[in-house]
Amino acid sequence: MTEMVTVKGLNKVYESTGRRVEAIGDITFAVARGEFACIVGPSGAGKTTLLKCLAGLLAPTAGEVRIDGTPVTGPPPGMAVVFQEYGRSLFPWKTVRQNIDLPLRQKKLPRDRREKLVTESLAAVGLADAGDSYSWQLSGGMQQRVAIARAIAYEPQVLLMDEPFAAVDAQTRADLEDLVRSLWRSLGITTLFVTHDIDEAVYLGERVLVLSASPTHVLDDVRIGLPADRDQVTSRSTPEFAALRARVHRGIQDAKAGRRGTGAAA
Amino acid sequence: MSLLRRTLLALGLPAALVALWWVTSAGSTSYYFPPLPEILDQFGRLWLSSRFTADVVPSMLRLLAGFTVSAVLGVALGVALGLTDALRRGAEPVLEFVRAVPPTVLVPVIAIVAGIGDGSKTLVIVSGCVWPVLLNTVEGVRAADEVMVDTCRVYGVHGTARLRHLVLPAAAPQIAAGLRQSLSIGLILMVIGEMFAATNGLGFSIVQFQRTFAIPQMWSGIILLGLIGFVLSALFTVVEKRALRWYLGLRESQRRNG
Amino acid sequence: MTALDTAPPGQAPPVTTPRPRGRRPRVAPFVGIAVAALIAEIVPRTGVIADGVLPPLSSVVAELVSEAGEATLWQALGRTLRTWAIGLTAAVVAGVAAGLLIGLVPVLRAVTASTVEFLRPIPSVALIPAVILIFGTDFESGVVLIVYAGFWQVLVQVLYGIQDVDPVTYDTARSYRFGLRARVLHVVWPTTLPFVFTGIRLAASVALVLAITGELVIGTPGIGQLISVAQSSGATTRMFALVLLTGLLGTLVNVGFRYAERAALGWHPSVRRSENAR
Numbered sequence: 001m002t003e004m005v006t007v008k009g010l011n012k013v014y015e016s017t018g019r020r021v022e023a024i025g026d027i028t029f030a031v032a033r034g035e036f037a038c039i040v041g042p043s044g045a046g047k048t049t050l051l052k053c054l055a056g057l058l059a060p061t062a063g064e065v066r067i068d069g070t071p072v073t074g075p076p077p078g079m080a081v082v083f084q085e086y087g088r089s090l091f092p093w094k095t096v097r098q099n100i101d102l103p104l105r106q107k108k109l110p111r112d113r114r115e116k117l118v119t120e121s122l123a124a125v126g127l128a129d130a131g132d133s134y135s136w137q138l139s140g141g142m143q144q145r146v147a148i149a150r151a152i153a154y155e156p157q158v159l160l161m162d163e164p165f166a167a168v169d170a171q172t173r174a175d176l177e178d179l180v181r182s183l184w185r186s187l188g189i190t191t192l193f194v195t196h197d198i199d200e201a202v203y204l205g206e207r208v209l210v211l212s213a214s215p216t217h218v219l220d221d222v223r224i225g226l227p228a229d230r231d232q233v234t235s236r237s238t239p240e241f242a243a244l245r246a247r248v249h250r251g252i253q254d255a256k257a258g259r260r261g262t263g264a265a266a
Numbered sequence: 267m268s269l270l271r272r273t274l275l276a277l278g279l280p281a282a283l284v285a286l287w288w289v290t291s292a293g294s295t296s297y298y299f300p301p302l303p304e305i306l307d308q309f310g311r312l313w314l315s316s317r318f319t320a321d322v323v324p325s326m327l328r329l330l331a332g333f334t335v336s337a338v339l340g341v342a343l344g345v346a347l348g349l350t351d352a353l354r355r356g357a358e359p360v361l362e363f364v365r366a367v368p369p370t371v372l373v374p375v376i377a378i379v380a381g382i383g384d385g386s387k388t389l390v391i392v393s394g395c396v397w398p399v400l401l402n403t404v405e406g407v408r409a410a411d412e413v414m415v416d417t418c419r420v421y422g423v424h425g426t427a428r429l430r431h432l433v434l435p436a437a438a439p440q441i442a443a444g445l446r447q448s449l450s451i452g453l454i455l456m457v458i459g460e461m462f463a464a465t466n467g468l469g470f471s472i473v474q475f476q477r478t479f480a481i482p483q484m485w486s487g488i489i490l491l492g493l494i495g496f497v498l499s500a501l502f503t504v505v506e507k508r509a510l511r512w513y514l515g516l517r518e519s520q521r522r523n524g
Numbered sequence: 525m526t527a528l529d530t531a532p533p534g535q536a537p538p539v540t541t542p543r544p545r546g547r548r549p550r551v552a553p554f555v556g557i558a559v560a561a562l563i564a565e566i567v568p569r570t571g572v573i574a575d576g577v578l579p580p581l582s583s584v585v586a587e588l589v590s591e592a593g594e595a596t597l598w599q600a601l602g603r604t605l606r607t608w609a610i611g612l613t614a615a616v617v618a619g620v621a622a623g624l625l626i627g628l629v630p631v632l633r634a635v636t637a638s639t640v641e642f643l644r645p646i647p648s649v650a651l652i653p654a655v656i657l658i659f660g661t662d663f664e665s666g667v668v669l670i671v672y673a674g675f676w677q678v679l680v681q682v683l684y685g686i687q688d689v690d691p692v693t694y695d696t697a698r699s700y701r702f703g704l705r706a707r708v709l710h711v712v713w714p715t716t717l718p719f720v721f722t723g724i725r726l727a728a729s730v731a732l733v734l735a736i737t738g739e740l741v742i743g744t745p746g747i748g749q750l751i752s753v754a755q756s757s758g759a760t761t762r763m764f765a766l767v768l769l770t771g772l773l774g775t776l777v778n779v780g781f782r783y784a785e786r787a788a789l790g791w792h793p794s795v796r797r798s799e800n801a802r
Binding site for chain 3: 275357360372377473476485
């Protein structure tokens, strides 16, 4: 398998008047083409900082990020991001269709191609009829579906998701998890999913990277050997699931207590 | 029923006030407060005939020109300052001062610089109107949501597309607030400019009436100015409601969801 | 689509970082003032505008300094400020009283809504000819203009403020059998206070504009009248000195009231929100 996302010796230090905060200590990992990797860490682990570095929104202090072999120096063209704050990521002055269409227009795609992509992506997230609504007319879960539709219509090589379901209710969250999982299976987009929820990470990913508290390192790199077909009830009640969850959970507890794990950090 | 109730509520007090004015001024022999029917008679005679084109139209054209120039200039400069931090911080104290100069004292200043023609009258209006638009645009541009800014960067929306799809719409509600302030300042400056030095226009006429002690005519002019102020503000509200439908809807939905 | 450039690996990529906070010394404002002052000094000297009648900044400042040594200026300033203070106080008292009354009595609110919307946009200067006839060049002319314009600013803010009172809090107070007096004192007034301050701040700057405008147009003694006299007697430098003075006065009023508002309401949770209130 070829590497799609490569992170090498990533370090990020925030400096403001006389204060120096090391958010990311030293992160190194790689994600293969078509892989679904989840990144979990305790709150304050610099997860968002890491994601912003990956997305090219923030310049790392040291180290580098490569997407498909090319170093990231700004938002890379083949990348889509789904933010946690769906209400602030969709443009309230545009309809759902216009929101999805805008990035495609920037890609200079022909009109009929754009229309096809918008329609297909809306159908894929189950919002075929909501295209002419404004985002604020939709519920929170539906707004996040629009953001996901915008991301997949963009036909990215890499999809980054920053705690996308942290602000929706539990039932909607389960539905959206299954949606993301099935989209990944049908489209095969390399996906990096940042979350603080261990169950979610284990349920969704083929692989879970466990981050330490800040300054952040990778504590553990867990292969999720669950079958590809997953189900909210049965998958979550298997012994394998419980074991994986326990392993990740222990890693997080260690991270909170400040103990260094013996994972992929070395 | 509810429509009737609403109409009654909206028109009740104004009607009562007009009636009160009518009754109390009916037998008025006071020189300064002539009976209302006399004023209304003059209103019809003056403003609904030749004076409409001779005075009202030129005044309105000056206001329109001044307001338009202010809007374009204010938004353009406001966007530039809002997007360039260093520029904005440098301009801040200067803007604070220029904005604090009462716009009316610039009337004589502008008379020196630009004479007393229509251009100068327009310049007077611009000199007062541009600041609310400018300052509100700066604030609106700076308040653009961080996540939306990141979204644009991620999806390659930059340059003029960013201006058109993110910066301007995000600042639009605030720009509208600025334009509304400008409109009322513009009307004031239009009147003052014409009172100071002009050969036609509403402000000029009203002052002429006052100086020649044509009292009912003067009052009719004041009423006309009031009506113009009201109509312009109502028109602005209509346009604003249409243009910012998304904003009103967004706020409504935010209020409902707490 | 060329966001990926060919920077050599290992080199710090030129991605923009978020705004640095307070790292740089605050020179920009001074640079801005210096540039503006330089323009105001040089452009008049070149004579490209208005055939060189514009005085350069240095002579305007010199004129203002020499004026400051004369009693006339201080008398005029005192008169302007007196008109301003009386008008502002009256506008605030009337605006707050009317606002509380209209805001708290739903019937009044419904009945007066259209009238407020009608009277508010009427430009105060429309009244100038009328006040000239009635008060002549007495300072009351200015006071009337100020009260008319300032009243709406305060009234509208108070109405916004009462609208902002949390209905749950209000109902809670009612369910605990708070009387009307207690409800106004403990629920309505604290919520409305920041809006009242905003109204006062807005009214203060409008009042100054109208005080000076009244003097300028009507001829009531004060700074505005001095400007009018300077203009008609062709004393251009003097006129610019006085305009500069009005700008300084205006800045002082704006900054002063903004500072007072923040100092008085720093504790209030809704200070930020009320600053955004239209």
